[in-house]
Amino acid sequence: MSIEHHIKLPEGSIERATTTLNLGPTHPATHGVFQNILELDGERIVGAVQTVGYIHRAFEKIAERRPLFQITTLTDRLNYCSSPINNMGWHITCEKLLGVKTPKRVDYLRIIIMELSRISDHLICNSVVGVDSGAFTGFLYVMQYRELIYEIYEEICGSRLTTNIGRIGGFERNFTPTAFQKLDKFLAEYPGVLKEFENLFTRNRIFMERTIGAGPISAERAMNYGFTGPNLRAAGVDYDVRVHTPYSSYEDFEFEIPVGNTGDCYDRFLVRNQEMWQSLRIIGQAYDKVKAFKGAEAEVYHADAPSYYLPSKKDVYTKMEALIWHFKIVMGETEIPPGEVYQSVEGGNGELGFYLISDGGRTPYRLHFRRPCFIYYQAYSELTKGAMLSDAVIVMSSLNLIAGEMDA
Amino acid sequence: MDLTNETIKERLTGKFGDQLSQFEEPYGMLTFEAPAALNLKVMQFLFDDTELRFQFLTDLCAVHYPDQQGKELAVVYHLHNLADNVRIRMKIFVPVEKPDVFTATQLYSSANWMERETYDFYGVNFIGHPNLIRILNVDEMEYFPMRKEFPLEDQTRIDKDDAMFGRGGSGN
Numbered sequence: 001m002s003i004e005h006h007i008k009l010p011e012g013s014i015e016r017a018t019t020t021l022n023l024g025p026t027h028p029a030t031h032g033v034f035q036n037i038l039e040l041d042g043e044r045i046v047g048a049v050q051t052v053g054y055i056h057r058a059f060e061k062i063a064e065r066r067p068l069f070q071i072t073t074l075t076d077r078l079n080y081c082s083s084p085i086n087n088m089g090w091h092i093t094c095e096k097l098l099g100v101k102t103p104k105r106v107d108y109l110r111i112i113i114m115e116l117s118r119i120s121d122h123l124i125c126n127s128v129v130g131v132d133s134g135a136f137t138g139f140l141y142v143m144q145y146r147e148l149i150y151e152i153y154e155e156i157c158g159s160r161l162t163t164n165i166g167r168i169g170g171f172e173r174n175f176t177p178t179a180f181q182k183l184d185k186f187l188a189e190y191p192g193v194l195k196e197f198e199n200l201f202t203r204n205r206i207f208m209e210r211t212i213g214a215g216p217i218s219a220e221r222a223m224n225y226g227f228t229g230p231n232l233r234a235a236g237v238d239y240d241v242r243v244h245t246p247y248s249s250y251e252d253f254e255f256e257i258p259v260g261n262t263g264d265c266y267d268r269f270l271v272r273n274q275e276m277w278q279s280l281r282i283i284g285q286a287y288d289k290v291k292a293f294k295g296a297e298a299e300v301y302h303a304d305a306p307s308y309y310l311p312s313k314k315d316v317y318t319k320m321e322a323l324i325w326h327f328k329i330v331m332g333e334t335e336i337p338p339g340e341v342y343q344s345v346e347g348g349n350g351e352l353g354f355y356l357i358s359d360g361g362r363t364p365y366r367l368h369f370r371r372p373c374f375i376y377y378q379a380y381s382e383l384t385k386g387a388m389l390s391d392a393v394i395v396m397s398s399l400n401l402i403a404g405e406m407d408a
Numbered sequence: 409m410d411l412t413n414e415t416i417k418e419r420l421t422g423k424f425g426d427q428l429s430q431f432e433e434p435y436g437m438l439t440f441e442a443p444a445a446l447n448l449k450v451m452q453f454l455f456d457d458t459e460l461r462f463q464f465l466t467d468l469c470a471v472h473y474p475d476q477q478g479k480e481l482a483v484v485y486h487l488h489n490l491a492d493n494v495r496i497r498m499k500i501f502v503p504v505e506k507p508d509v510f511t512a513t514q515l516y517s518s519a520n521w522m523e524r525e526t527y528d529f530y531g532v533n534f535i536g537h538p539n540l541i542r543i544l545n546v547d548e549m550e551y552f553p554m555r556k557e558f559p560l561e562d563q564t565r566i567d568k569d570d571a572m573f574g575r576g577g578s579g580n
Contacts, residue, residue: 052543052544053543053544053545056544056545058553060529060554061553061554061560062560064560065560096435097435221517223463223464223490224463224516224517224518225517225518226464226465226466226516226517226518226522237490239490244490244493245493245495339434339435340434340435340439341434341435342435342437342467342486342495342497344466351466353466353467353486355467355469355484355486357471365471366471366472368467368469370466370467370486374521374525375518375521375522376518377521378517378518378520378521379517407544408544
């Protein structure tokens with residue numbers, strides 16, 4: 001009996017020169033639920049088809065029936081590696097629509113939180129690029145320092161990953177002395193760690209061989225593909241929302257926008273590392289500015305917006321008006337002025353935009369999230385064309401794709 | 409060089425005359441309406457013009473206004489001129505029975521998935537799109553879930569009146 005009798009191959013499979021490989025949606029190397037159907041010629045990628053939507057939760061639809069403050073918890077679940085940036089972005093969008101002006105101290109405290117979460121976001125992304133190129137040490141090492149950041153969040157808002165941090169108009173409570181102590185500890189320890197992390201990778205022969213030239217993109221293509229954030233800057237375009245459209249008083253700060261040149265995995269890695277140094281610089285400046293406030297100003301942690309910001313518990317228990325406002329806000333019975341606003345913030349992986357339309361009801365008429373990684377993931381098939389199978393994984397992790405944000 | 413909203417408006421009306429309408433500036437962003445047949449021409453002009461150079465598509469989405477007869481669906485484009493750092497918003501209104509809009513994929517590669525998402529949730533038919541299929545929802549879905557005729561909560565509930573949410577009476 002010849003061998004054909006035992007092995008039943010699908011029709012036409014011998015004639016075909018390429019192999020189809022399913023990478024994901026639950027592959028350990030994809031770090032999230034994305035599926036890539038790769039067409040391989042040997043080990044070389046001829047084509048890739050991305051499938052997204054595995055964790056779509058209809059946030060935009062849900063938001064149409066929720067008062068503004070309840071939408072903050074939805075934004076947590078977009079890019080969950082840096083949820084405070086999403087939260088702040090949402091608060092800033094609401095404040096723009098409602099015409100609430102936040103005090104400077106609130107802006108600076110927000111900047112401290114946002115830059116801390118940018119560090120934690122980049123830290124995860126860069127160390128995972130390390131993991132995917134075979135270096136696990138860096139990842140385990142920096143986890144300890146992400147923990148320090150999470151402890152600061154915990155001290156401020158009580159939670160760690162999906163933070164729901166801050167309120168429309170400011171913060172729910174002032175930063176405690178412990179929060180500042182934890183920040184001091186982080187600022188003292190982290191620069192040494194980041195230096196060591198860079199020593200592990202930046203000039204590491206194996207890491208360089210794996211990442212240089214992997215998934216490159218030109219500045220022109222990157223812009224055409226709607227790249228933003230570190231991925232666009234790695235391609236050589238110095239676009240940063242913090243500088244171009246400053247929000248939360250970013251214009252008061254001195255920092256640089258690091259740019260790359262080839263747009264490959266190595267440049268993306270370098271840009272993120274440099275951004276962490278710049279974030280530390282911003283946090284240092286913001287911390288100094290916060291410390292410089294004296295007297296009553298040093299206690300300010302929210303704007304004066306009685307229709308949207310919850311009154312203090314003491315007032316709720318003793319004053320009639322405060323009790324009414326408390327009830328109205330919690331029950332979502334405050335009307336939102338009609339209007340149409342687009343506000344974006346520089347998220348961990350790009351320009352996170354909120355397009356909010358209000359018709360004067362109590363919930364948004366329409367809310368659309370501009371999710372950066374949903375937009376730039378389209379370029380994946382172009383980035384990996386002609387690359388090796390092992391590059392497919394490293395390109396994916398160096399793009400900083402977050403399934404929660406992509407599928408909204 | 410300073411590119412102001414007035415300059416953009418002048419350039420646009422100079423080219424397209426009174427076909428563009430509803431110029432507004434909510435929160436400082438120039439917003440206007442273009443007819444559905446012209447959307448690609450306007451975008452091409454905004455892209456190619458040496459002064460305007462709106463070469464970055466920030467965002468593309470749709471909005472459903474069920475009460476506007478004949479122009480129920482709005483497709484909203486947010487365009488960005490990165491060199492001069494100016495953003496504009498362009499709106500296209502189409503009837504819900506025939507929601508045909510020309511695709512922007514030839515100009516912006518990023519429009520591909522954004523248009524698929526818009527199709528997926530609102531059923532806007534982008535003419536000329538290379539692969540207009542559902543992206544976030546399951547392929548078998550037969551309706552467009554973000555349209556307003558699909559309310560989020562079960563409308564047979566009588567313990568919750570929509571008037572409590574600030575719009576309309578009960579039953580909507």
